[in-house]
Amino acid sequence: MNKNVTAIVGCKWGDEGKGKIASMQSEDATLVIRGTGGANAGHSVVYNGRTLPLHLVPGGITYPQTTAIIGPGVVIDPEVLLAEIEMLKGHGVPDIESRLKISGRAHVVFPYHKDLDSLHEFLKENPVGTTKRGIGPCYADKANRVGIRMYDLLLPEEELRSKIVEATKLHIQAFENNNMSVRISPKELAREYSNYGKQLAQYITNIEPIISNAIDNNNKIVIEGAQAFRLDLDHGDYNMVTSSNCSTAGSLCGSAIPPSALKEVIGIDKAYNSRVGNGPFPTEQPSSLITEGNGMLVGDVIRELGHEYGTTTKRPRRCGWMDCVILRSAKYTMGVDYLCINHLDTLGKIGLKLGYIKVCTEYLYNGSIVRYFPDDINLTKEIPEPIYETLYGGWEIDSSCKCYDDLPELAKQFIQIVENTSGIPVKYLGTGPANDDLIIREDV
Ligand code: IMP
Secondary structure (H helix, E strand, O other): OOOOEEEEEEOOOOOOOHHHHHHHHHOOOOEEEEOOOOOOOOEEEEEOOEEEEEOOOOHHHHOOOOEEEEOOOOEEOHHHHHHHHHHHHHOOOOOHHHHEEEEOOOEEOOHHHHHHHHHHHHHOOOOOOOOOOOHHHHHHHHHOOOOOEHHHHHOOHHHHHHHHHHHHHHHHHHHHHOOOOOOOOHHHHHHHHHHHHHHHHHHEEOOHHHHHHHHHOOOOEEEEOOOOHHHOOOOOOOOOOOOOOOOHHHHHHHHOOOHHHEEEEEEEEEOEEEEOOOOOOOOEOOOOOOOOOOOOOHHHHHHHHHOOEOOOOOOEOEEEEEEHHHHHHHHHHHOOOEEEEEOHHHHHHHHHHHOEEEEEEEEEEOOEEEOOOOOOHHHHOOOOEEEEEEEEOOOOOOOOOOOHHHOOHHHHHHHHHHHHHHOOOEEEEEOOOOOOOEEEOOOO
16 A cells, blocks of 8 residues: 555644645645534635635645545535635636545535534533534434435435435424424425535545545645544543544544555644633633633733634634643544644744743643543543643744744744653744745754
């Protein structure tokens, strides 16, 4: 088996800036694939100087030699997808018709999934803080074997209607029992979604021959991970997670790529950390989101300097210090070979503003020092307490800084702590918002 697959995965709770490395890696790729999640993800790609927001289509589509695949593990909102295709065409991205492929096995998100998402959140004592894009209920239907796949949108309208009737029997009861005035009309939905099917038919296909051909020819394949390690359904902070396996193994599965074709895993993180939605975040800093008044708290400083507001929901993100313990777990559970640490410039500014920077290297948990993320915090009701190393001061990174040796000494010290604690070499460093604000350490 040829091994020419590069997987790009998020190491924390998403929003680490996977798009920049995905873009760089796609420059000479033949296939770019999304394998997990749906329109809950939001990433931006720069094309002809314009920033294009994407939720479903792999960002690597902006390189004209690529074929972009939406894999069987993705859940697709056809309305969002069609708008995205139009947007890409409108910005002049060439040959979308021939270069975009959608696995017929990918499942379809319907409006009732979004209503169910809201209902579940409403009924929960501790809501997850989902994006309300219908992701969980769509994956639940898939697991219950009543999901509707992209291929089904190509069925005669009457057959699609029968599938919708089958899929929604329990959902209708759930809405009625909770006095929710959600009206599901299988007939109208079948008409609307058949229409989407007609518009998308040219893209819907069996992706296996495309992938096997690329592997046989040793073509480069890039998997663009969505969400991240701590949001993975099995390996994240259950139940404050998303509904797909968005770490490496799940991303391969959802992309229909055999694990034996993997060449490298690049884990993406930020020099500080952030999270949207609820759930444990050991290094989270106090902010006006969780504390009333008192002006700018540390979490606010990080959020404002990092512009940490959600791309999909615009929610302000919770912010805190770099957590290297999670990176150690990411090394083993996700098989991360190299790290890319983004926002190194922002961390320097945070240090200049506060006079210090912190990096979590271990946890105090249940009276012991641990160097892994505990998986029984729902049982102990204890959030691991971070143990920090502190660096005093900050730094500025200007445009002349193009290699590791040019970096300020304090920034290098920070990187060394990350490498020593996580056991993963830092090969890429994001030093600004532009695609080429990136230091690549060729010697790593
Ligand atoms: P869901 O994926 O919409 O069900 O949301 C579950 C959790 O995952 C929530 O905390 C979301 O905020 C989070 N989440 C889902 N997708 C992303 C993403 O792309 N970036 C960051 N957080 C995400």
